[in-house]
Amino acid sequence: MITLHHLEYSRSTRIIWLLEELGLEYEMVRHQRHPETMRAQADLAAVHPLAKAPTVIIDGHLMMESGAVIEYILEQYGDGKLAPEPGSKDxxxxxxxxxxxxxxxxxxxxxxxxxxxxxxxxxxxxxxxxxxxxxxxxxxxxxxxxxxxxxxxxxxxxxxxxxxxxxxxxxxxxxxxxxxxxxxxxxxxxxxxxxxxxxxxxxxxxxxxx
Ligand SMILES: N[C@@H](CCC(=O)N[C@@H](CS)C(=O)NCC(=O)O)C(=O)O
Known part of the structure; x- marks a missing residue:
């Protein structure tokens, strides 16, 4: 089960893209930026103390940091797609x-x-x-x-x-x-x-x- 916390105008678009390329099912929770400061707000801080997007919950694991999220989703759900296998030349x-x-x-x-x-x-x-x-x-x-x-x-x-x-x-x-x-x-x-x-x-x- 994958829940993606998506902040408007942000890096979490990467994870929507990844999940769509893989054809996976997921739940998306939307967050707005503060109109003046453009920072994430209390609703995202309530999910992760850093209030950063992307934040995801994957099978109960809460995580942020796009590179790690991409790696983990591909490891758990990628079925060999979108990444060269460990040990391969690339x-x-x-x-x-x-x-x-x-x-x-x-x-x-x-x-x-x-x-x-x-x-x-x-x-x-x-x-x-x-x-x-x-x-x-x-x-x-x-x-x-x-x-x-x-x-x-x-x-x-x-x-x-x-x-x-x-x-x-x-x-x-x-x-x-x-x-x-x-x-x-x-x-x-x-x-x-x-x-x-x-x-x-x-x-x-x-x-x-x-
Ligand atoms: N290195 C992190 C950076 C995350 C990050 O800074 N995300 C921005 C959105 S693009 C954010 O959440 N900004 C809201 C804020 O800092 O209040 C990643 O790649 O996921």
Whole structure:
């Protein structure tokens, strides 16, 4: 039994997407952001003390952290789909990319993206953050050049995890000169599972909301 706590405009869209790709049954509980602060509110804090999305309850286990949630759902319910098997040649690369999305890529991209809303980063911090974002996005761009998927020859949970950040970067205009990432993003967003996730959970980026 899987319960997904979905926060509007958030990373929990990843888990709707994953569950739809796998064709699994699940219950979705919807949460709204505070209209001014955009933070999660007391209803999500009542489920997990960090009030972060995604939060899931899988067979009685309460957990958050997208990469771990994706790994656990695929381990328990994936039936060999959407991840190279442990011991197979692509496994190490898969785990690296699966966790790169949140472990390394997301924070600098989001800090840079949100900076204008909070009066900018401050003189000393700008080159530190912006330099990091350029390095990381260029790294992904180079990796995706001539590749359809992040790892191996097929779609995996790593694609789902990185796409939240790719979509934010797209919306923030960070991919204007990164055609491989842009094409990759559009390809992933054309998948039936992604479209279903947006239909059920709403858009990922608030500015694109209709
Ligand atoms: N590293 C975590 C980050 C979770 C996270 O920060 N989620 C955001 C939504 S995109 C959230 O819950 N924000 C609401 C808040 O912090 O109040 C993951 O990948 O799941």
């Amino acid at each position: 496994r190490a690369e898969y785990l690296e990319w699966l966790h790169f999305a949140e472990g390394t890529l997301a924070n600098p991209v989001i800090v840079q993206m949100l900076a204008p809303r909070f009066g900018g980063l401050g003189e000393g911090y700008v080159p530190f953050v912006e330099g990091e974002v350029v390095k990381l996005l260029d790294y992904v761009e180079h990796h995706l050049d001539n590749r359809e998927y992040l790892v191996g020859e097929s779609f995996t949970g790593a694609d789902i995890n990185i796409m939240y950040v790719v979509e934010l970067a797209m919306a923030a205009g960070m991919l204007a000169n990164r055609p491989a990432m842009m094409d990759y993003g559009k390809r992933m967003m054309a998948r039936a599972g992604y479209k279903k996730a947006i239909e059920l959970g709403g858009p990922v980026v608030p500015t694109l909301a209709g």
